Amino acid sequence: MPRAPFIEIKGVSKTFGKNIVLNNLNLSIPYGEIFGILGKSGSGKTTLLNILIGFIHPDKGNITFQSRDINYDLFEVRKQFGFAAQEGSFYPTLTVEENLTYFGKMYNKNSDYIKKRISKLLSLVELGKKENVVAGNLSAGMQKRLDIACSLIHDPKIVVLDEPTQDLDPALRREILDLLKKINKEEETTIILTTHLLGEVEVICDRVAILHENTIIKQGTVDELEDIFSGTKEIHIVTSPGNYKSIVEYIRGDKDIEGIRKVGNKLIVYAQDAEKVMKALLTVIDKEDEELIEIGLHKPPLDEVFEYLTK
């Protein structure tokens, strides 16, 4: 049962020149969750976030935050938002503390509050002993954590993160995801993040929206999304000499088949009634004098479903 919308995006469209980036986009984001927006590179994820934080104005549609249109009282709404961009949004030549102090002041916070908040945040993002280090001298993971700390300096109710694990190695990626979970839990902050890595969404997101061809094509919890494709299974086949063209020609008309793709020397067939399709495949392999090397039945992971849906 979805909670009441914390943020609601209604009919938002945005065009740059002749390029339609977002088209009649609708989205509801509940309070207190980690909300993932999935989409391939160039799908409009960053534009959507920039509209959400008021950096870009939409051509059409409106966005409400706690039932208030964000454009009516933009400065008040902005106080409730924190934002972390892909490349980090801080001054590399200022120290960690100077960055946090400066942005705290920009959010109308007094010195005492900022001092206490810095102490808490540095502990939260595990930069406790780095307050006097110049930001540009921090490691990539630390810079990402500093950026998240900057977005939290004014204690926002909602933090928007654009590809927070972009360009990070798997270990750092894990660290950041854990940090986001911690922030969501300890600060009770609603988190909206964009990514093209569905595996990450499965790890931390409570709710997911898939952005494709300028609009949201699916949204819901991870389980709900997986349920949409629960009947679909993957048949992995490897044959020799591997004349997959004739095999594909033979089974193409089958209504149970949802998709076929070749990955390396392997043919992957997505099918609703997998056993029936598998029998048909074995028949055609035999008919085409192909030697069966490997055949197997798998449940498709979410990233493959995503990839298939957005193909």
Next chain:
Amino acid sequence: MKILQVIIKNLKLLTRSKGSALIVLLGPLILMLLISLSFNNSTLFNVKIGAYSDSYSELAESILSQLEDEQYKVVKVDSEEDCVDKVKTEVVQLCLLIPPSLQITSHEPITFYVDDSRINLVHLIINTISNKLSIKSEELSIDLTTKIVNVLNDANVKIAEESPNLPEVKSTLTLTESKLSELDSAISGLESTSSISSEISNIQLSLNVSSGEFSNLTSLVSALETKISQVKSSSEGVSSLVSQISKEKEKVERLNSALSSIIINIDSIEIKDIDKIVNPISSEVRPITTDSTHLGNAFPVLLMIVLMFTGIVLSTSTVIDEKTSKAYLRNYISPTPSVFFIIGDYAFSLIIMLLQMAVIFIVTILATSAPFSYIELLNTLVALILISSVFILIGMFIGYVFRSSETANMASISVATVLLFFSSTVLPLETLPVTIREIVKYNPFVLGESLLRQTILFKESLQGSYIVMSAIILYISVLAVLTYLTRRLNKNI
């Protein structure tokens, strides 16, 4: 408070980027220091003048030696073409073509060949060389005039000495004339001897003596008759002489009158001072500024150049650095109005520029020992703030208009160059057509230069420059609005 944070942040960013800090803070100061050391004088150094003549007369050599001093060095060349070529190749800065065997009586002029493309230098040299030649020409003129005046004085003295003799000559002539007239009358009064002969005949008859008895007497009478005839005939010459003397008397009279007139005329010449005759109208050029060094006179312009380039480039780079910085987005989505960032960036640039100006003034005052009162410094400070504000806002406007630092920096330098070009720094504004000049006189660089000249060179108060001040304030207002609008438009991609 937020504005202060923006200023502090900008200062930290500037000081931590050592290269930028060095260029922005020290660049103009080093420039001014070098200029102070180099141009704090009123002379030219080692200017070479090429000279050519088919044959150098004494006068030509004298002129060349007049030109040669610690500033100018005369180089004799082999031909006119060589002389001109040396100007083209900047071996010499000016070529002097002297007519062969130049004499005072020569009518051929001395010709200068100059490279007009080196405008400022040409005017400076031509001015000095013309002055030097004028001095030589004046010397020659004084010599000639002295001779003439001396001759006149001698004539006057001699006439004055000798003219008193003329009445004496005249009186002698009058006396001679009188005597000759008397002589002439006496001669005219001599009677014929016929009555004597008649008396002798009567006596002879009465005595009844023979004529032989009186033959001797008759002979004497006859001889007397002859002498009388001779005297009478020569009396015509005496009359002619009297007439001649009368004419000579008239000539003496006229000569006396002419000499008197000459004496009166010579005496009536009021100006006998040779310098006055050579230069009847004396002129003196007095500078209206107290400082006569190149640096002192050029200080407002140099200050303006530093102000303009620093103001425009610094503020452009401040804005473009902020726009292209990773933190721009976070600043933008913060609940801080645009105007706070604009004021913060403006105040930061102004502080940097005022710091630079303070150091420049201290260096200049120490280098030139120029006295400045507090009031003058206050006037100058107000002028500097106003002028700096115009250039800072121009730079910020450019920064908000362009998206990449390359184009923004190029634009800022281009704008500064155009403003510099359409000022009196390169060519006097008076060389421009009137319509263009009417527009160009509102060039912020020209206005600023005018304001600084008033406050720094002429030590005038700002009240006298209210029109210039009004124009600058109008510029500031318009640019502030434009900057604000550009930032707002630029943000909403």
